[in-house]
Amino acid sequence: MQESQLRLLMFLQDLLMLQKEMQDFQVVEKYEEMGFALDRKEKIEESIREVTEQLDPELLRRFKMIAHKYDRPLAPVKNGICYGCFVSTPTGSKIVTQARDVIEFCNYCGRILYRMS
DSSP, rough: OOOOHHHHHHHHHHHHHHHHTTTTTHHHHHHHTTOOOOOHHHOOOOHHHHHHHHHHHHHHHHHHHHHHHHHOOOOEETEEEEETOOOOOOOTTTHHSTTTOEEEEEETTOOOEEEEE
């Protein structure tokens, strides 16, 4: 079963955040103290490659562009509010009126939006 593009973007965002955290010695030290084995840098990079290969190239390009500006390129929408910039989305927006796997961008901050329950 093929993953939705939105789920892949969420997974990619989490992998990139983990990769970034692993570059910080103090964070790695804390994780190791808690019992997490963090010798899997290559596995994270392989997972990032696998996810990016499944994404639509134009969507991946936009994701990367947004990721240069924000640590979290995806933002949830709840009650019509983008939780990236806290600005209301248009009431006719698909993210407000339709299914969860709709991909839209915030008109104000540009983040990729996903709907929260």
